[in-house]
Amino acid sequence: MELYFLGTNAGVPTLQRNVTSIALRLLEERRSMWLFDCGEGTQHQILRSPLKMTRLEKIFITHLHGDHIFGLPGLLSSRGAQGATSQITVYGPKGIKAYIETSLDISQSRINYPLEIIEHSGGILFEDDGFCVEAAVLEHRAESYGYRIVEKDRPGNLDLKRLESYGLKPGPIYGRLQRGESVETPDGTVIHASDVVLAPKKGRIITILGDTRPCANIVPLAKDSDLLVHEATFMHDLEDTAHEYYHSTARQAAIAASEAGVKELMLTHFSSRYKDIEHLQPLLEEAKQVFPNTRLAEDFGLYPVLR
Template identity: 70%
Template sequence: MNHRKKVKSDMELYFLGTNAGVPSTERNVTSIALRLLEERRSFWLFDCGEGTQHQILRSPLKLSKLEKVFITHLHGDHLFGLPGLLSSRAYQGGTSPLTVYGPPGLKTYLDITLELSQSRVNYELIVEEHTGGVIFEDDTFKVEMALLDHRIDSYGYRVTEKDRAGKLNGELLEQFGIKPGPLYGKLKNGESVETPEGRIIHPSEVIGEPKKGRIVTILGDTRPCSNVIPLAVNADILVHEATFLHELAKTAHEYHHSTALQAAEAAKEAGVGQLIITHFSSRYKNEEELLKLQDEARSVFPNTYTAKEHELYPVPDGIRK
């Protein structure tokens, strides 16, 4: 149905649940994994609806590799799977620290559910509540969040990969008589080196242009609102809810959701590279009905795909125009 071109990437989205409100026989409720394969060798999870840990068992993901969880809002279809997943992680080899980010109230929810169920979490669990701004940053990534428009406080996340250093030109270095080893490391660190013949090689001569970091924006439930565009601007991939077809725009507005057409309009305005729509109403039961949502969005933003569970969506370099 999606007809996406298969590409290799060290950053991938993997959908564990795409339904809105309640699970169905065809789809689970919301959860999205962002696989970070090269440098971190881990994955991050965005929302954790009921049954997420079962979905992970059917996937290539390993709970022991889960590093961070980002909760968009505290509605059950985005949250009820979290206590069970946290409890099970240690039994599946998860011993490293795990940080959970989300709106105020998340820590109380987890404290109560884990305490009353006498669940053991045999690793360091950090819960950080936020209401917007930069919530995480290291040498590789920055994560920002901003408030959306939903029945309760719901947030969107913008994950920005920092620009990466260009690759060393191995063939050229070989011509200069420099073999892989300590001199490679010096060049990568910006130091000039001397060849066996006494020639000085500067990093700019043998290192390619820096690679532009990629951007992935994942929104929680929302009606069209002012914060969508700043979160999504120039993103390589935007994940946007599309609960209804636009013929139900009034219903979408009343329930604080978006239509496929509205998601596409946001993608177009923000100048994103690719739009993936998700969070489908249970009224759309099969692929044929979901295709109508995709077609509606493509009428405005052609590079749109419907999220399909247990399918990888690579985040390749250069997807943006």
């Protein structure tokens, strides 16, 4: 599981950074990719990256401001032309369905794969054997959401030394034990899965926030996350400006990370006033004074989500 940032700028693109889009690569977990927001130019960023459009499975939109959705109609219409036939499900606030359908209809774009659009107002949006995705509303000028992605615990590996002590060799029996079944050896010994399967692998938690100023839902949504992605549009000397425009400072993001007990904080959604990575260093230093394990997201940056 790893995050790949396709855009880290706020408002409008610059020569250094595109507007918001984040890919969550789940290649080992389910051989797919999820996208969080789709600002203008996102499909161009994908073409310049190792990401594959054919693996795109879900798109989660945080809110309907242009720098988070203007790339969506183009990406959806181009995906089919690139040979993708699998379904895409788009989740977003009320209005996302009308936006997508109107854009595709007026432009006479043809979608040759199943497209599902789900409007939501928070809560659990998706759950299967491997993952659960929950959303909660934030505080922004538009209805904006944060998403909490929880990877469910996975069965532990087989204890190979223990299996060898029973005289068992790799084969179908290993698979049965891994699935939790009991097996009987040729000499009549019954081996239970609990005897030879190690402790479960703890699932990871990622929280990705849309645009927001500090609000009550951030900490519960991010609680105990392995990685929190939080906007940091301004430095704290512009706290009043951030509040006026419903954004956060780097220091406010760090305070939220500390209160939520997350393991790592990733800052993104930077104002264009901070021209390049050098000008962003003061934001990083400001956040690290409160929460030391903080990083700056960069366009085309790949960040593994560690346990």
